[in-house]
Amino acid sequence: MSATFLAERAFPYCKGCGHGLVARRLNEALVRLEVSPSDVVLTSDIGCVGLVDPHFPTAHSVHTIHGRSTAIAAGAVLADGVLAEGKIKNVVMIGDGGATIGLQHLSQAALMNVDLTVLLHNNMLYGMTGGQHSALTPQGFRTTTTPEGNWVPAIDMAEFIRSNKGGYFARKLATDADLAAVICEAISHPGFAMVEVLELCTGFAVPLNHLDGKSLKAMADSRGQALGVLIRDRSREPYHEVYRKRFPGLLSTEGTKAESGRVFAHRLDRALTVVVAGSAGERVQSSAALLGQAAVLSGLHVVQKNDYPVTVGSGFSLAEVKISPEPILFTGTEAPNAVLIVSTDGLKEVRSRGDLSRLPQDGVVMVDSSLPDVFPRVWRLAVRKTFGGEGAALGAVSAWVHRTGYLDPESLVAAAELAGPSLEASTRRVISMSTPQELQPVLTGHPT
Structure with missing residues (x-):
C-alpha cells in the first residue's frame, strides 16, 4: 500500500484556495483505506479543480469535458463492476460550475446508485473562466456576472441528492478537521456518495464579497444549510450488483458462451476491421452488431463504431x-480489411471516408450486384435481390463470414439467439442462403 498518493510538488492554486486542502484530505483518506494506487481513478472536471490530475501520479486519472466527469466515471465504474472484479475506487473531482453543467449526470448516477464518490468543490462561482455565477451561487452573493448580488436561490445539493435517492451525502467546510474521515466514509459507501466541500475562491469570491476564513460557516448557517453527514442510507444495492443478478450468464469477457454453453472456434490470428455500409433503416448497424456478438461468442475482442447523418x-x-484475438487498446483503425457495401447511400459514404483508398492489397470488397465496380477486385453479391433491403447487410456479413472462414457461421445464429426467437429465425435463413453455393458471388476486376 502507498504511504502517500501525492507528488512532491506545489499545488498551482491561488493562495488560500480550498482546492489544495481537499486534495490533501483526499490523499489522507486513500492512505487510510489502504487501497492500491492501481485501483484508484480520479476523474476530474474542467476548471481549477481539473489541475489536480498530475498531483496523484500513481493513481489513474481521466480529465474530462465540462460537466461530464460524473458520466465518464460512471461508465468506468460500471464496466469494472460488471466485467471485472469491481475493485476500482473512482473519485470525481468537480466544481460547482461543472456540477451546474452536469446536473443531469449527477442525477442519473445517484438514481442508478453507481458506486462512485463525487467531491464537489463548491466555491460558489466559476473560478477559472472569470468568476461568473453558477447554479450553486447563494442568493445575494456577488460574482462578476452578479455584481449587485445574485437574485436567484442556489440549488441545495443535499435536497437534490435526497430527491434522486442518493445513499450518501455530506456537507463540509474545506477547513474541517474531520474532512479526511468523511471522505474516507464516502469512498467506502457501497453506492453513490457525494461530499460537498464549501470553500472560498480567493481570486473572485473573497474580494467581491469581503470574506474571510470564518465566513463559510456563517453563510451556511444563514441559509439554514446543515453541515456534516446528512444522508447515510445503504438500503439500495449498487447498480453493478443489480445488473449482475439480472444478467448472470452474460458477464465473462473470456470465452463468452452462447445459450447452449458452446464457445465457437475461430481462425483469426490478427486484428482486422470490417466496414458495413448501407442505407438508414435497413439494419446495417444491427447486422454489424451480430457480427460483433458472434466474434465475442468465439472468444474474440470487439469494438463497434456506428455512423449516420442527423436525419x-x-x-x-x-x-x-x-475484431481481435488480443485486447483492443486502440479502437481506431488505419485501414479496413473488408468493406461490405449494400446500397448507393453506403457507397457514397465509403467513398467520402476514403475507406477504399486505404484498403490493403489483400483487402476484401463486397458490393451488391446493383452497384458499380468500386475497386480493382470486387466480389459482387445479389444481396438486395435475394434478401431485400432489410436483409442485405446481414446477407453481406454472412457472405463475408462464409468466404473468409474466420468465424463459424453458426456463431452468427448463436448471436441472434441472444436477441430473440424472431431474429434467430431470420438470421438462420439468411445464413443458409448466403453460402458461396447459394449466393454465388462473382469476382470482377483483377488485383492491382
Whole structure:
C-alpha cells in the first residue's frame, strides 16, 4: 500500500484556495483505506479543480469535458463492476460550475446508485473562466456576472441528492478537521456518495464579497444549510450488483458462451476491421452488431463504431467492427480489411471516408450486384435481390463470414439467439442462403 498518493510538488492554486486542502484530505483518506494506487481513478472536471490530475501520479486519472466527469466515471465504474472484479475506487473531482453543467449526470448516477464518490468543490462561482455565477451561487452573493448580488436561490445539493435517492451525502467546510474521515466514509459507501466541500475562491469570491476564513460557516448557517453527514442510507444495492443478478450468464469477457454453453472456434490470428455500409433503416448497424456478438461468442475482442447523418431515418448507415484475438487498446483503425457495401447511400459514404483508398492489397470488397465496380477486385453479391433491403447487410456479413472462414457461421445464429426467437429465425435463413453455393458471388476486376 502507498504511504502517500501525492507528488512532491506545489499545488498551482491561488493562495488560500480550498482546492489544495481537499486534495490533501483526499490523499489522507486513500492512505487510510489502504487501497492500491492501481485501483484508484480520479476523474476530474474542467476548471481549477481539473489541475489536480498530475498531483496523484500513481493513481489513474481521466480529465474530462465540462460537466461530464460524473458520466465518464460512471461508465468506468460500471464496466469494472460488471466485467471485472469491481475493485476500482473512482473519485470525481468537480466544481460547482461543472456540477451546474452536469446536473443531469449527477442525477442519473445517484438514481442508478453507481458506486462512485463525487467531491464537489463548491466555491460558489466559476473560478477559472472569470468568476461568473453558477447554479450553486447563494442568493445575494456577488460574482462578476452578479455584481449587485445574485437574485436567484442556489440549488441545495443535499435536497437534490435526497430527491434522486442518493445513499450518501455530506456537507463540509474545506477547513474541517474531520474532512479526511468523511471522505474516507464516502469512498467506502457501497453506492453513490457525494461530499460537498464549501470553500472560498480567493481570486473572485473573497474580494467581491469581503470574506474571510470564518465566513463559510456563517453563510451556511444563514441559509439554514446543515453541515456534516446528512444522508447515510445503504438500503439500495449498487447498480453493478443489480445488473449482475439480472444478467448472470452474460458477464465473462473470456470465452463468452452462447445459450447452449458452446464457445465457437475461430481462425483469426490478427486484428482486422470490417466496414458495413448501407442505407438508414435497413439494419446495417444491427447486422454489424451480430457480427460483433458472434466474434465475442468465439472468444474474440470487439469494438463497434456506428455512423449516420442527423436525419437518422434517411441517408447512409455505416458500422465499423474491429475484431481481435488480443485486447483492443486502440479502437481506431488505419485501414479496413473488408468493406461490405449494400446500397448507393453506403457507397457514397465509403467513398467520402476514403475507406477504399486505404484498403490493403489483400483487402476484401463486397458490393451488391446493383452497384458499380468500386475497386480493382470486387466480389459482387445479389444481396438486395435475394434478401431485400432489410436483409442485405446481414446477407453481406454472412457472405463475408462464409468466404473468409474466420468465424463459424453458426456463431452468427448463436448471436441472434441472444436477441430473440424472431431474429434467430431470420438470421438462420439468411445464413443458409448466403453460402458461396447459394449466393454465388462473382469476382470482377483483377488485383492491382
